Amino acid sequence: MIRELFSEAWWLDAVAPGHWHEAVVERGGRRQAELRYTVWRDRLGFTRLGVGPLSPRMGPLFDVDETKVHTGLARENELVAQLVAQLPRYDYLSFTFPARLLNWMPFHWLGFQQTTRYSYLIDKPADGELAWKSMSDVTRNIIRKAERTLQVDDGDASTLMRLAKLTFSRHGIRMRYNEGQLAAGVAAAHARNAGAVRLALDPDGRAHAGAFFVWDDERVYYLVGANDPDLRSSGASSLIIWNGIKLAGDLGLRFDFEGSMIEPIERFFRGFGGRPEPYLHVTNTSRRLAIALAARDAFQALTGRRPADRRGSRAPANARGDGTGS
Numbered sequence: 001m002i003r004e005l006f007s008e009a010w011w012l013d014a015v016a017p018g019h020w021h022e023a024v025v026e027r028g029g030r031r032q033a034e035l036r037y038t039v040w041r042d043r044l045g046f047t048r049l050g051v052g053p054l055s056p057r058m059g060p061l062f063d064v065d066e067t068k069v070h071t072g073l074a075r076e077n078e079l080v081a082q083l084v085a086q087l088p089r090y091d092y093l094s095f096t097f098p099a100r101l102l103n104w105m106p107f108h109w110l111g112f113q114q115t116t117r118y119s120y121l122i123d124k125p126a127d128g129e130l131a132w133k134s135m136s137d138v139t140r141n142i143i144r145k146a147e148r149t150l151q152v153d154d155g156d157a158s159t160l161m162r163l164a165k166l167t168f169s170r171h172g173i174r175m176r177y178n179e180g181q182l183a184a185g186v187a188a189a190h191a192r193n194a195g196a197v198r199l200a201l202d203p204d205g206r207a208h209a210g211a212f213f214v215w216d217d218e219r220v221y222y223l224v225g226a227n228d229p230d231l232r233s234s235g236a237s238s239l240i241i242w243n244g245i246k247l248a249g250d251l252g253l254r255f256d257f258e259g260s261m262i263e264p265i266e267r268f269f270r271g272f273g274g275r276p277e278p279y280l281h282v283t284n285t286s287r288r289l290a291i292a293l294a295a296r297d298a299f300q301a302l303t304g305r306r307p308a309d310r311r312g313s314r315a316p317a318n319a320r321g322d323g324t325g326s
Contacts, residue, residue, distance in 0.1 A: 119259030134273030155199030208236035
């Protein structure tokens with residue numbers, strides 16, 4: 001089984017302790033399929049199942065020893081049904097699959113819904129000259145400008161969290177992780193040489209932007225990115241990403257921007273010259289939650305305001321949920 005970092009037990013133990021579980025199918029003492037997931041209960045009492053904080057991509061894994069494609073697919077279809085049958089009761093299920101997992105038909109047959117999303121991927125960051133030339137002129141110029149006044153150094157989770165709070169506040173977005181989860185993820189990744197926090201600092205030691213890069217055997221992921229809104233003109237966010245791309249090149253891995261469907265963020269990522277890569281977002285909603293959502297929509301239609309307006313408005317969640325510096 002090819003397991004991405006976000007489904008590794010040590011990672012989930014760090015960022016979602018006590019909240020992650022797995023469905024497993026074995027045959028002859030050998031694990032043929034697994035689906036790891038997190039379970040959370042929100043303040044309204046609804047149970048949400050799927051990916052968790054700082055774990056943006058999770059999905060089923062298979063180890064099917066079949067020589068023919070059609071028999072292998074048939075077995076995987078059976079295994080999906082068996083994995084789903086093991087899931088606990090939930091009100092909302094949300095999985096964002098790893099990019100290599102493109103067959104969602106067995107989930108469709110079970111009543112799930114699917115939306116295609118996109119990330120950007122740089123396949124050959126080890127070729128630094130090619131990576132540099134593949135960028136837009138605007139992006140290269142911003143990086144050159146930033147390099148004249150800023151230096152990228154290793155950083156810490158607390159500084160990155162401070163920047164992330166500033167970024168989320170600026171965008172009016174609710175954070176999907178807390179300081180403890182970020183600190184635990186950083187510590188766990190550092191302990192296994194699978195992650196690094198980088199900060200762009202000026203001569204006065206001020207952090208203009210930061211990022212948390214994590215990696216597995218195939219990719220470096222731009223998991224968390226943030227900046228100081230008052231210092232955005234320095235180009236620090238672009239400089240930080242360029243540093244991450246060079247890190248991927250040094251490690252001999254691909255660089256994965258981890259995706260966003262927000263137009264300004266997509267435009268920012270596109271400037272770095274990667275190729276778009278589709279990945280699947282699979283969801284399912286219980287009848288109980290569907291009724292509650294219908295009631296909410298009816299309330300909004302009748303009153304012209306959201307039910308949450310009395311407590312303060314809530315912005316829609318960032319597709320990345322990372323406080324990106326764009």
